[in-house]
Amino acid sequence: MLTILFDGVAYGMILFVLAVGLAVTLGVMNVINLAHGAFAMAGGYIGVVLVNRMGVPFLAALPLAALGTAAIGVVLERTLYVRVYRQSHLDQVLFTIGLVFMASAGVSWALGAQQVFITLPEALRGRFVIAGVSMGAYRLLVIAICAVLALVLQGMLTRTRFGSRLRAAVDDPVVARGMGIDVSAIFTATFALGSGLAGLGGALGAEILGLDPNFPLKFMVYFLIVVTVGGGASIAGPFAAALLLGVADVAGKYYLPSVGAFVIYSVMLVVLILRPQGLFAPRSAR
C-alpha cells in the first residue's frame, strides 16, 4: 500500500510541476490558459526527439526541453497572448482551445498519433526497496527534482526581487507600473517560466502519464483541478492540491477501478461548491 502512496506522490509531483505554471500565469495575468497542456506536450515531444532520435542523455534533455518550451512560450506570448490579455474570459477560452487543437493536430501530423515513450537510461529503470517499500528509481528521481523545484519556486517568489516585483504586478499592475516595474516584461518572464515548467513536466512525466497528441485535452482537467482547488496565490496551495490529486487518482484507480475518475471529479465538485475560491486561496479569487 505504501508503494501506491509512493506512486501517487510521484504522480502528484509531476502534476504540480505541470500545473504550477498555469497557477502562476492565471494569478499574474488573469488569463485562462487552457493551452497550458499543449506546452507540456511540446516539452514532452522535444524530450522524445532529443533522447530517442538524437541520443541526448536523459538528464541533459530535461533542461533542454524546458528551455525549448520556454522559448516557444516567449514567442507566443509576445505575438499572440499579449493581444488576448485585455479580452474577455470567453475570448481567452476560445483562443487557447484553438491553440490546443492546432497543437494536437500539428503534432499528430508531424510525429504520428500513437503514444510515445522516452527511452530511459539503464540507471533509472530499476527498483529499490527502502524501508520495506518498493520504489521505482525513476519515480524517486521525479520526486527529488520536483521537491527541489518547489522549494526553489517558493524561495524565488518570496525572497528575490523578481518575486516581489511579480507579487506587486499581481496586486496592482497600475501602481506597479507607476513604481517603474516593467509589467509587460514581468508578464513575459512569468509566461516563459510557466511554459518552461510545463515543458519540463511534460518531458519528466512522459513515462508516468503517457504522451500522445491528445495529452493536452486529457490532462487539462487535472491541471485545472490543481489550480482551482489549490488557488493561484501561492506555491504551497497548488503543491498540496497536486499531491492530494495524485494520491487520490492512483489510489482510486487501484482500489476502486470500476469507479475510477468519477471520484476525482466528484470530489472537485464538492470542493468547488463549498469553497468556490479554492481550498487554499488566502484572499478572494478574481
Place this chain on the structure above:
Amino acid sequence: MSAMLETVALERRFGGLVATSKVGLRLERGARHALIGPNGAGKTTLINLLTGVLAPSSGRILLDGADITAVRADRRVRLGLVRTFQINQLFAEFTVLETVALAVARRRGRDGGVWRRLAGDRAVVAESVAVLDRFGLVDAMTLRVGALPYGRQRLLEIATAIACGPRVLLLDEPAAGVPEAERNGILAGVAALPEDVTVLMIEHDMDLVFRFASRISVLVNGAILTEGTPSEIAADRRVRAVYLGSGHG
C-alpha cells in the same frame, strides 16, 4: 418613534484591520444626512455594509425598525434601501430608457414576466419617462448608456436609484467625477426627492454637503468622530484638524 435607518455597533474587520469600528448611525424619516471624512475613512465600506454587499463582523442594521443584518442585498433593495455607486455602475449595452424601465419594472414586480412585453406596460413606460424627465435625460432615451458623457451617466446612475422607489437612499459621492457645470443638475435631482425619502449622502464636495444636509456625521478611521448640524460641524475644531491639508470643496 423608531428611526428609518439605524446601525447598532456596526463593525467590519479585514484580518487585523478594522475598517468600520462600532458605528452607530441613526437617520430619522425624511432625513437629509451627509457623511463626510477623509479618504480611507471607510465611508464606502459603510455603504457596502448597509446594502449587504459586505457582511458585518458584528453589529446590527435596522431598516424602519426591522433587523436586516442577514437580509440579502437584492432583498434589501426591494425593502426600499437603495444606493448609488461612487464609480458609475451601469449597463453599458442597455439604452438609457431600458435601464430605468428595468428598475421601474422591478419595483412594480413586473420584471419576472416571460411573455408580455415591457413596451406594452403603460404604467412602467409612463413612470420611466417621468423619471428620465426629472433628470433631463429624455432626449437621451434611445442612446446606448456606454455612449453617454460621464456627467449624464452619473445622472442616470441617480435616476436609476430613484426609479427603484427607495424609502432610504444612499448616495455614494454623487458628484464624483462630474464637471463643475453639471453638478447643479445633480443637486437639483437630489433636492427634488420626495420629503419622506430618507437620504444619506457621502460627499467630498463641501459646497454640496452644506447646501444639502441638515445633519452631518464625520467618519474618521472607521469610527464616527462627531455628528451635528452643519454649523456645529463647521465650527468643530477637531473636524477642521482632520481636514487640514486635504483642501476639498
Place this chain on the structure above:
Amino acid sequence: MSDPTVSGVDLLHDEAAAALAARARWRWPEFAFWAAAAASFFLLPEQYLLLNEAAIIGLFALSLDLVLGYAGIISLGHAAFFGAGAYTAGILAKAGYGDPLLGLVAAAAVAGGLGFVTSFLVLRGSDLTRLMVTLSVSLVLFELANRLVWLTGGADGLQGMAVGPLLGWFEFDIFGRVAYGYSLAVLFALFLVARRVMGSPFGLSVRAVKGNALRAAAIGVPVHARLVAIYTLAAGYAGVAGGLLAETTQFVSLDVIAFHRSADVMLTLVLGGVGYLYGGLLGALVFKLAQGWLSDLTPEYWQFWIGLVFVLMVVAGRERVFAWPLRLFGRERR
C-alpha cells in the same frame, strides 16, 4: 379641446414604448432566414440528412447562447444536457415508448431537471470556477453513462431503439425527409419561444445580470433566481436537441456527452455570434458546411483548421469580425 401638454406627453410615451419594443421587433433578414429554411425543405431533398444535423446543432447552439450570450456563464460542459436528453429519448424508445413527441418532452424534462439541480453550482465563483464546474458535471455524467452499461449500452452505444411514427402518421424514412421536417419544426417553435422570452422583462433582467450583476442586484433583481431559471431553460432546450438527434438517427453513443461536443457547440455558437439568438443557427450552418468541405480536403486534420479559425478570430477581434450579421439580425450598435 387640444391640450398641447397632454398630447406631448402621449407622443413621448409612444416614442418610449416604441423604443422599448425596438429590440423585439422582427426584421426582414429574419423573415428571409426562416423563409429560406422552409424553402430548403422543399428544394434540397438530397441534403436532408445534412440539414437535419444542422438544425439539431443549431438548436443545441441556441441553448448555449441562452447561457453564454444572455447569462454570461462560460460553460464547457453543456453537452451534459444534450446527452441527458439524447439518452432519455433513446432509453424510452428502447423500452417501447417510441412516440417521438413524448420522447422530446421527457428529454426536456430530464435535461431541464439536471440543469436546475446543477444551476446552483454555477451561481458563485469566478469564470474559471464556473468553467471547471460545468466541465466536471459533464465529465461525471460521461463516466456515469460509460459505467451504467445496462442502461446506456456503454461504449457500444444504445441500440434497439424503436422510434414510432411522428404524430402517429409520418414514419421516419432513410432519406431524412420526416427527420428534417421534424427537427426544423421543433427548432422554429422553440426559437419563437426563446425569442419571446428573451424579449420579455425577464429577458431584460437576465441581460442586466450579465451586463453588471452588482448593479442588477442593486436594482433589486434576484440574481440567483434569474440565473437558475435561464440555466434550467437552456438545459431543457439542449435536452430537446439531444432527443432530436437520438430519434432521427435512432442511435445514441457516448459521443453525445463527450467533451468535444461541448467544445464544438461553443465554437459553433461563437462562429455565428453570441447574444442574439441567430448566432447558433448561422454558426451551425457554417460549421456543417465547413466540416463537409474541410473533411474532403484534409480528413484527419480538420481539427487544426478549426483551431486556426478560432485563434485568428480572437486575435482579430470577435466583435469586429461579426459585426454584419449582428447588425442584420438584431443587435444594433448605436
